[in-house]
Amino acid sequence: MAEDTNSKEYWRWTESNWRDPDIDWKAGEIISVGIDVGSVSSQAVILVDGKLYAYSNMRTGSDSPKSAENAMDWALEGTGMTQDDIHYVVGTGYGRVNVPFAKRAITEIACHARGANFMYGPTIKTVLDMGGQDCKAIRVDQKGKVVAFLMNDKCAAGTGRGMEVFANLLGIHITEVGEMSLRVEEEPPMVSSTCVVFAKSEASGLLREGWPKEKVLAAYCLAMAHRVVDLLERLGVEEDFAITGGIGKNVGVVSRIEKELGIKALKPTLDTQIAGALGGALFARALEQKGRKSK
Amino acid sequence: MKANYGYKDGSGEFFITLDTDRCTACGDCVEACPYGVLEVVDDPVDPLSDVQVAVVTEAERKKIKYTCGPCKPVVDRPPLPCMTACPEDVIAHSW
Amino acid sequence: MISAGIDVGAKNVKVLIQEDGKVLGKGSVLAGLDMGADIKEAFDAAFKDAGIARDKVEKLYATGAGRNEVKDADDSYTEVGADAAGVAYLYPEARTVIDVGAEEGRAIRVDERGKVVDFAINERCAAGAGAFTEAMARALEMPLEELGKISLTSTKAVPMNAQCAVFGESEVVSLIHQKTEKRDIARAVHDAMATRITSMARRVGVQPEVALIGGVAKNVGFVESLERDLELEVMIPDDPEFVSALGAALLAAGIAK
Known part of the structure; x- marks a missing residue:
């Protein structure tokens, strides 16, 4: 697989796949798949009778259908399963209408809500998904149904893309941003511009003034946290609360969101980037069941 | 359900909130909007139901500050056509 | 009366010197880290362009996002006010x-x-x-x-x-x-x-x-x-980026109100 071969590509996080060796998929009745083609990353999740069997998580290429294929192939790798064994595929995410083998496309909001309900259980009420090019806040009921949502995909502030701009500016790896931003003795004032373009000029100024990278990152992570808390307050935050998506792995942002909200986010048990694809696979299972019943 | 379409950027918060529980999918708002911001479709966040609701079109979600601008003059702002048209009080604008 | 207007913008600092509605000189510098130095540099450029000494300017008004950085300004105007004054003079x-x-x-x-x-x-x-x-x-x-x-x-x-x-x-x-x-x-x-x-x-x-x-x-x-x-x-206008500074200078001279 694509390894981190080019040290200048600071945005690269590790691509991964996973499989539960204890599940015998051949004994399963319904094999359902969700594929989330995001603007930055793509995931495929395979469920066997509603149990998580395998998943993959990779960077999205320039071509959505190809990215969907790649994610699917990598999730299937080593399982002995082929696409013909799958009963129902749901596509979701930014590129959801371009998933070639999907029977249905479902919005990210619906899939993330459902995925979070599976990941964290029925007590989950508020989900914040911080993706590569968007930021979503979702309130769900105990069944994983959406009660309220908002999605911000217009502006790069508060998204992974915004963080990448900063990682590039400072010449550090995106996965190191969080840890590094916590290595400050006290919190600096936050970067005052919301707009990534203006925030970047502001940060360049701070670097020229002699601020260490850690302090600049802390100022930006704080600003990002403040911004998403602001967004969350439009919906109201009720516990249990969880953060999914790529930025959910950034402790610098997550810990500051928790601090500002005065609420701890649930610790993820699974890779939070698969939440959308997982929700898609759960809908795929429900739709397959519905189809079989009506026959 | 409270569906918030729109965004927050450096210049402010611009959301159209649709209370879909009250929406009857009558389409009056769709007719009333002079810029095609609204449409009635199958509920995009409840894929297992067959209920239809009003939504902000995908094409307009990232630019409602601008598209809705002419309905929001700086002075002497009249009531918004979409809100006036809705018999169920479904629509709210944040700005 | 000879007056000057300075527009301290986000990207450039612009100075315009006028006498009775006639532009004598202009100066513009890219805004960097040291605002005070940029302001001085823009003034120097405008005076050089006008070919007059600094003490000939009777009044100075400032505008732009960084207008409060201009310590020796006699007054300051918002960008909106300066824009309107400059345009009203050029295009009534x-x-x-x-x-x-x-x-x-x-x-x-x-x-x-x-x-x-x-x-x-x-x-x-x-x-x-x-x-x-x-x-x-x-x-x-x-x-x-x-x-x-x-x-x-x-x-x-x-x-x-x-x-x-x-x-x-x-x-x-x-x-x-x-x-x-x-x-x-x-x-x-x-x-x-x-x-x-x-x-x-x-x-x-x-x-x-x-x-x-x-x-x-x-x-x-x-x-x-x-x-x-x-x-x-x-x-x-010919120098569209100087209209705010022009407006400020005209307001300073009392030509625009």
Whole structure:
């Protein structure tokens, strides 16, 4: 697989796949798949009778259908399963209408809500998904149904893309941003511009003034946290609360969101980037069941 | 359900909130909007139901500050056509 | 009376010196880290251009986002007030002023006497200002002037979806990968930007004549897109980026009120 071969590509996080060796998929009745083609990353999740069997998580290429294929192939790798064994595929995410083998496309909001309900259980009420090019806040009921949502995909502030701009500016790896931003003795004032373009000029100024990278990152992570808390307050935050998506792995942002909200986010048990694809696979299972019943 | 379409950027918060529980999918708002911001479709966040609701079109979600601008003059702002048209009080604008 | 106006903008500091309505000299410097030094440098350039000594200036008014940094100014005005004063002097027939600077866009409606009736501002978001076109020029790896020029030769309207400068850069890169011609991308950039400026202007009501000022008025591609969108021709002065400074100088001299 694509390894981190080019040290200048600071945005690269590790691509991964996973499989539960204890599940015998051949004994399963319904094999359902969700594929989330995001603007930055793509995931495929395979469920066997509603149990998580395998998943993959990779960077999205320039071509959505190809990215969907790649994610699917990598999730299937080593399982002995082929696409013909799958009963129902749901596509979701930014590129959801371009998933070639999907029977249905479902919005990210619906899939993330459902995925979070599976990941964290029925007590989950508020989900914040911080993706590569968007930021979503979702309130769900105990069944994983959406009660309220908002999605911000217009502006790069508060998204992974915004963080990448900063990682590039400072010449550090995106996965190191969080840890590094916590290595400050006290919190600096936050970067005052919301707009990534203006925030970047502001940060360049701070670097020229002699601020260490850690302090600049802390100022930006704080600003990002403040911004998403602001967004969350439009919906109201009720516990249990969880953060999914790529930025959910950034402790610098997550810990500051928790601090500002005065609420701890649930610790993820699974890779939070698969939440959308997982929700898609759960809908795929429900739709397959519905189809079989009506026959 | 409270569906918030729109965004927050450096210049402010611009959301159209649709209370879909009250929406009857009558389409009056769709007719009333002079810029095609609204449409009635199958509920995009409840894929297992067959209920239809009003939504902000995908094409307009990232630019409602601008598209809705002419309905929001700086002075002497009249009531918004979409809100006036809705018999169920479904629509709210944040700005 | 000889007076001076200084416009401390986000990207440039501009100084204009006038006597009885006649421009004596101008100076502009790129804003860097040290605002005080930039202000001094812009003054020095303007005095050199005017060929007069500094003590000849009787009054100095400041405008622009950083106007409070000008310690020796006699008074300061908002950008809106300075824009209106400058345009009223240049184009008494103008009823609408559109000012697009590096980091901010403004639309102002003025009455017959050049007084501000109302205004709308796009700020703190790069998509509504010159920073957007600059970022897209960088993504296309061409100078800004070139972006404006090739836009005029475009033969096809390509839609641009991104409403954010950061996402816009990615969109431009993917348009390049899809082999979209650069001139058509340039037009897409200017069309997108013009749509945002037009709708801001519509909030104050676009009444002819319309004056376009600010640094972005020098971008011919943007001007063409804006005129197409507004369905009218706009008036652009020779030095559109100095109109705020001119307005401040005229206000200082009492020529504009």
